[in-house]
Amino acid sequence: MHEPVIPAASDPMTAPAVEAAGIHKRFGRTHALRGVDLSLQPAQCLGLVGRNGAGKSTLVSILSGIYPPDAGQVRLDGQPAPSLGDIAAWRGRIATVFQHSMVVPGLTVAENVFLGRQPRRAGIVDWRRMRQQTRKVMADWGFDVNADTACGNLTVEQRQVVEITRALAAGTRCLLLDEPTAALERGAMQRLFERIRQLQAQGVAILYISHHLEEVFEICSDVAVLRDGAMVLTAPLPQVTKDDLVTAMVGQENFSTERSVAPAPARREPAGATAASAGPDLVVEGVTFASPGVFLGNVSLTIHGGERVGVTGLRGSGATTLARIVAGAAAADVGQVRLCFPGQGDRVLRPGDRAGALRAGIGYIPEDRQADGFVPLLGAAENITMTITDRIARSGFVGPRRREARAAPLARRLSLVSAGLGQPVRELSGGNQQKVTVARALASEPVLIVAITPTRGVDVASKELLLSELDRITSQTGASLLLASDELDDLAICDRVVVFVRGEIFTEFTEPPFDREALIAAAEGLGAT
Amino acid sequence: MSETKDNMAALAADVESALERKRSKSAAAISWIREAALLPVLAVLIVVGALLNPHFLTVSNFTGLGQQISSLGVVVVGESLILLIGGMDLSLESIYGLAPMVAAWLIVPAASFGSGMMVSPYLGILVLLAVGVAVGLVNGLLIVKGRLNGFIVTLGMTILLAGIQDGIVKGQSPFNLPPEFSYLGSAYWGKIPVSLVVTAAIFVVTGLFLRYHRTGRAIYAIGGNREAARAAGIKVNRVRIGVYVAGGLLAAIGGWMEAGRVSSVAASQGYGEGIIFAVFAAAVIGGVSLQGGKGNMVGAASGVVLLGVVQNILFLENAPNYWIDAIDGAVILLALILARVIGGEASAE
Numbered sequence: 069m070h071e072p073v074i075p076a077a078s079d080p081m082t083a084p085a086v087e088a089a090g091i092h093k094r095f096g097r098t099h100a101l102r103g104v105d106l107s108l109q110p111a112q113c114l115g116l117v118g119r120n121g122a123g124k125s126t127l128v129s130i131l132s133g134i135y136p137p138d139a140g141q142v143r144l145d146g147q148p149a150p151s152l153g154d155i156a157a158w159r160g161r162i163a164t165v166f167q168h169s170m171v172v173p174g175l176t177v178a179e180n181v182f183l184g185r186q187p188r189r190a191g192i193v194d195w196r197r198m199r200q201q202t203r204k205v206m207a208d209w210g211f212d213v214n215a216d217t218a219c220g221n222l223t224v225e226q227r228q229v230v231e232i233t234r235a236l237a238a239g240t241r242c243l244l245l246d247e248p249t250a251a252l253e254r255g256a257m258q259r260l261f262e263r264i265r266q267l268q269a270q271g272v273a274i275l276y277i278s279h280h281l282e283e284v285f286e287i288c289s290d291v292a293v294l295r296d297g298a299m300v301l302t303a304p305l306p307q308v309t310k311d312d313l314v315t316a317m318v319g320q321e322n323f324s325t326e327r328s329v330a331p332a333p334a335r336r337e338p339a340g341a342t343a344a345s346a347g348p349d350l351v352v353e354g355v356t357f358a359s360p361g362v363f364l365g366n367v368s369l370t371i372h373g374g375e376r377v378g379v380t381g382l383r384g385s386g387a388t389t390l391a392r393i394v395a396g397a398a399a400a401d402v403g404q405v406r407l408c409f410p411g412q413g414d415r416v417l418r419p420g421d422r423a424g425a426l427r428a429g430i431g432y433i434p435e436d437r438q439a440d441g442f443v444p445l446l447g448a449a450e451n452i453t454m455t456i457t458d459r460i461a462r463s464g465f466v467g468p469r470r471r472e473a474r475a476a477p478l479a480r481r482l483s484l485v486s487a488g489l490g491q492p493v494r495e496l497s498g499g500n501q502q503k504v505t506v507a508r509a510l511a512s513e514p515v516l517i518v519a520i521t522p523t524r525g526v527d528v529a530s531k532e533l534l535l536s537e538l539d540r541i542t543s544q545t546g547a548s549l550l551l552a553s554d555e556l557d558d559l560a561i562c563d564r565v566v567v568f569v570r571g572e573i574f575t576e577f578t579e580p581p582f583d584r585e586a587l588i589a590a591a592e593g594l595g596a597t
Numbered sequence: 598m599s600e601t602k603d604n605m606a607a608l609a610a611d612v613e614s615a616l617e618r619k620r621s622k623s624a625a626a627i628s629w630i631r632e633a634a635l636l637p638v639l640a641v642l643i644v645v646g647a648l649l650n651p652h653f654l655t656v657s658n659f660t661g662l663g664q665q666i667s668s669l670g671v672v673v674v675g676e677s678l679i680l681l682i683g684g685m686d687l688s689l690e691s692i693y694g695l696a697p698m699v700a701a702w703l704i705v706p707a708a709s710f711g712s713g714m715m716v717s718p719y720l721g722i723l724v725l726l727a728v729g730v731a732v733g734l735v736n737g738l739l740i741v742k743g744r745l746n747g748f749i750v751t752l753g754m755t756i757l758l759a760g761i762q763d764g765i766v767k768g769q770s771p772f773n774l775p776p777e778f779s780y781l782g783s784a785y786w787g788k789i790p791v792s793l794v795v796t797a798a799i800f801v802v803t804g805l806f807l808r809y810h811r812t813g814r815a816i817y818a819i820g821g822n823r824e825a826a827r828a829a830g831i832k833v834n835r836v837r838i839g840v841y842v843a844g845g846l847l848a849a850i851g852g853w854m855e856a857g858r859v860s861s862v863a864a865s866q867g868y869g870e871g872i873i874f875a876v877f878a879a880a881v882i883g884g885v886s887l888q889g890g891k892g893n894m895v896g897a898a899s900g901v902v903l904l905g906v907v908q909n910i911l912f913l914e915n916a917p918n919y920w921i922d923a924i925d926g927a928v929i930l931l932a933l934i935l936a937r938v939i940g941g942e943a944s945a946e
Contacts, residue, residue: 397828426830440828443821445890446814454818454829457811465809508829 083146085110085242085273086131086162091140093126093297100126102297103140110241113264113274115284115305118294119317119527121485121497124277127294128244131275133158144242156185163235164244167525168438169227173220178202180219181234205237210266224383225256232263242273247525249283253383253554254588261287279527281310293317318529347373347429347515347546348407348415355393355403362389363571366403371516373410376542376549378559381568381591388435388520390568391552395432395518396425397440407516426455431514433506433522435552441505444494448486449475451493451504455512478507483533499526506534510541517542520552535561554591556584569593635883635899638935642906650913656788658909663793666905668693668782668854669872670796670898673879674803675847677897680880681807682840683820683889684740687873688751689848691758692732694867696849697856698762700725701771704778710769718777725849732758733845737838759868772861782857792854799847804894812836821890878929879904903932 086108093101101123108114118124129135131142133152142149150157171180178199179186187197202215211233213226222230228248235243245264249257264274264287276288284291285305293301293316301308301316350371357364364386371377381387392398394405399420406416407428418424422432434440442451449468452475453460460466460474472489479489482503486496493504502525509517519538523531539561542549551562559565565577567590575590577583646653672689679686700721705711716724736754740747784791807813815836818826827833856862863869883900885892907928911921 395828422827423830423832432828432830434825434828439822440824443818443825443890445821446817450814450818451825451829454826454831457814461811464811466811466814467809512830 084108084143085112085145086275087143087146088127088131088137089141089143091127091130091137091142093123093130093135093138095126100297101130101137104294104297104299106131106292106299106302108242108273108275110273111268111271112290113268113276113288115288115291116275116277116294117279117281117284117291117313117317119499119529121499122294122317122527123297124294125246125498126297128164128246128275128277132162132164132244159235160239162242162244163238163240164246165228165231165235165248167247169224169231171219171222171227171230174218176216176218177213177222177230177233178215180230181205181215181237183234185238201237202233205233209233209236209263209270211263223256225252225259228252228260229263232267236272241271242275243267244275244277246277247279248276249278249280257283279525279531281313281528284313285310295319314528317527347548348409349373350394350516350548350550351404351406351408351414352390352394353404353406355390355400355405357386357389357393357398357400362386364389364393364400365571367571367573369566369573371548371550373515374542374546374548375564376539376551376562378551378553378562378565379568380552380554380559380565380587381574382554384570385568385591386571387554387566387568388552391518391520391550392435393419394425394516394550395430395434396420396422397432397434426512429512429515431455431509431512431517431547433509433517433519435520435524437502437505437525442493442501442508445492447490448479448484448493448496448504449489452478452489452507452511455508474511475507478510479503482507482537483530499530502526503530503534506537510537513545514547516548516550518550518552521555521558522551522553523555523558531557556582556587559587567591635896635903635932635935638932639899639903639906642903642910646906646910646913649910653910653913658913660785660788660790660793662905662909664782664790664858665908666901667790667792667796668851668858669875669879669905670901671799671851671854672848672872672876673883673897673901674799674894675844675851676876677880677883677885677892677894678803678816678840678847679844680885680887681820681889681892682816682837683823684747684837684841685887686736686747686751686841686844688732688736688754688758689844689876690867690871690873691755691762692729692845692848692867693852693855693872694862694865694869695732695758695762695852696725696728697852697866698766698771698862698864699728700778700853701774701856701862702765704775705771705773709773710766710771712765718775721778722853725853726846729845729847729849730842731845733842733848734838736845737841740841741834741837755868755873762866762868763864766864768864770861770863774856774860774862778853779857779860782854783860792858796854799850800894800898807894812839816840817890819889875904882929882932900932904929 084107086106088104088106091101091104104123104127106127116124126135130137133149133155136152144161150161172183175183181202182198186193187201188194189197199215206213206215211229213222213229219227219230232243248260252260268274276284278284288305290302290304291308291313292299293313295317352367352369355364355367362384367386367390369390379387379390389398393400396417404416406414408414415428417428425432449472453471456474457466460470468490475489484503484507485500493501496504502522506522509519517538522538523534526534535558538549541547549562551558553559559582563580565582565587567574567576567587569591574593577587652658672693676686676689702712703714703716703724704718704721706715707713732754736751739745739750780791781795782792786794807816815826815831818829818831819833819836823833852867855866879900880892880897881887881900882903883892883896883898885897907925911924916924
């Protein structure tokens with residue numbers, strides 16, 4: 069075992085910003101990390117990739133002092149890591165910017181930057197110095213956010229800048245960025261990359277954690293791959309290809325990126341061919357909706373039975389909101405959503421009535437799985453069958469066994485990994501939580517599936533699985549699909565993609581192999597057809 | 598060849614699923630131990646009680662104790678339901694006082710501080726239940742439909758109802774309740790108090806309902822993550838209002854038992870005695886989370902029994918009157934700490 073003896077060569081100038089050696093961590097039965105080594109040099113941007121459940125989050129937590137390792141040692145700037153309770157010492161050395169914003173919305177930017185360590189004079193918070201120092205740090209690093217604005221009024225991108233500023237103001241020269249682009253649109257993403265390059269040029273060490281391999285190739289100088297709690301590959305980036313990375317992430321199973329998510333052309337004869345057996349048409353008519361940040365103006369859209377329609381656009385373009393309105397998760401101010409059953413007449417959906425929409429046959433995969441996707445304390449089976457308790461209960465009563473019997477086939481089909489279907493969903497990894505959310509929507513055997521960014525935060529292999537399941541289920545059951553996403557990979561399973569710009573339908577792509585460039589341009593409101 | 602391979606794969610899958618079943622079974626066993634975390638504490642208390650006083654371990658003491666804690670127990674069931682759904686209802690203590698007060702006021706003669714209307718005891722019971730339901734409904738509508746803060750709504754309701762309770766009888770305590778009305782709180786079946794049997798039944802039925810009925814499961818889902826429950830098509834608002842109504846009804850039944858036990862309705866019953874503190878203490882000691890979505894009837898029942906046994910020991914030992922509250926508070930804190938230590942995260946979140 070490594071004794072925490074400081075070796076002679078611990079010059080902070082040459083020592084790695086972070087060095088982890090032989091890290092082991094267990095959670096009960098799960099051996100989350102099995103002897104992980106990692107070294108991050110100043111001015112290095114190291115990409116950390118791995119599938120859901122590979123141990124990325126655990127490693128990040130250990131490197132940022134949230135958990136102690138069971139065995140092994142973490143050294144920061146050549147020094148042994150501070151004790152776990154000494155949070156201030158950790159924050160001065162290494163800081164994590166999490167996927168979910170950690171700023172307090174009610175406080176100003178300056179207060180958030182100096183949260184918990186406000187400059188004081190005679191024991192009283194020195195507001196003037198706090199603002200000055202915030203402006204100075206922002207100016208030093210070329211950031212541009214007003215120190216006096218309340219953080220609640222900032223965009224997601226600006227909040228991220230506040231978090232990075234907070235770390236830099238505390239003297240940290242080592243940043244862990246956990247899925248930093250998850251909530252950013254494209255322009256903001258490019259600006260983030262600019263900032264990362266700039267930080268790197270000034271000697272800041274960055275650990276960049278992402279599911280998006282393109283981003284890793286774009287911004288990182290080196291890459292490290294975690295699989296099942298072990299570091300299976302560490303290499304400078306120009307030396308490995310995307311296929312190498314995917315192989316390392318997935319293991320030796322015969323996985324190839326050639327197996328594209330887009331269905332084979334032969335099977336792709338949707339609306340027309342399946343229309344006979346297909347379910348109802350969805351008709352959205354003159355829907356108008358206004359709330360802070362989102363606006364929909366008189367939108368009409370028809371999805372024929374069995375048709376798979378993607379809606380996309382920038383944040384605030386209304387694509388996601390339209391999907392929520394159809395699912396009954398939001399209520400339109402004006403307009404109508406109805407299902408037209410062939411030969412049986414129309415069924416008008418009551419605005420904002422999720423239960424009614426479910427009864428009418430609309431399954432729903434919500435955007436934010438943490439907020440809307442599952443009940444963390446309840447088991448996987450119970451969450452999956454939550455949409456169908458009325459069907460599986462006998463005079464209102466339903467036991468765990470019947471729930472699990474109904475949930476098991478879906479769990480198997482989506483390769484849900486859990487220690488039994490009774491395991492509380494909060495104990496599952498992010499990707500598996502998303503599978504529960506998807507299974508919950510599929511359990512009700514919907515005639516229309518409304519899916520919003522169904523693969524966000526899911527690793528490459530699970531993403532392919534989820535998309536091919538959505539594809540397969542819609543083509544087998546004749547269910548229609550309304551898929552809101554800004555990822556081309558998601559949209560590839562659609563027959564038609566509708567692009568929203570500022571609350572209105574801007575254009576439509578009807579020829580399946582969709583062109584990435586054209587879609588992006590359309591979302592930005594360019595290249596009208 | 599490939600057949601053998603398939604067989605092997607099938608076998609491996611079987612083994613895996615068998616292992617998983619075993620794992621989830623042992624996980625279930627662990628969670629059951631957590632639920633029963635208070636049992637060792639109770640056992641210690643009973644031993645202590647037996648050593649301190651020879652009357653403690655007698656049938657008459659236990660039946661008396663059972664009758665005393667029954668009324669509290671019923672209210673704890675109601676409050677637990679509301680806590681499970683992620684709410685909070687302070688007004689249960691006032692319903693516990695007002696509902697039997699209105700009934701008694703209607704039933705007993707003016708000489709016993711009634712209204713002089715002398716309505717039938719059975720009608721009185723109906724009125725009592727209706728008061729519980731009505732107050733619960735108003736609470737539910739204000740909180741769920743009116744989107745008002747549950748704490749403040751029920752705080753206001755508590756004071757309002759307690760004021761009405763005092764007002765209709767001008768601070769007096771109607772007595773001489775007819776036997777039909779007192780039956781639930783005072784009668785015995787053999788050596789067992791009726792109220793204890795009814796309360797136990799309410800616990801069991803509610804426990805089974807929570808565990809196996811789809812509305813019971815919806816209560817956990819709503820308490821655990823209201824938005825996820827809504828997205829899954831659960832009629833969140835309807836269930837929430839229903840739970841407030843159930844809470845009001847149970848509080849009224851609890852008050853009815855208490856009134857029957859002492860054969861009068863004290864002007865201070867409920868709010869004046871501050872029973873809501875005991876109600877919350879029992880629920881939380883029993884592992885019902887104040888954040889909602891977590892807890893069960895086994896825990897809530899053991900919380901009630903624990904509080905009752907402590908009271909009983911203090912009473913038998915003639916604990917100095919002025920110190921009883923202090924001792925009570927200390928016991929509540931101690932029980933919470935013990936439950937936390939034994940039960941892990943039982944009441945942490």
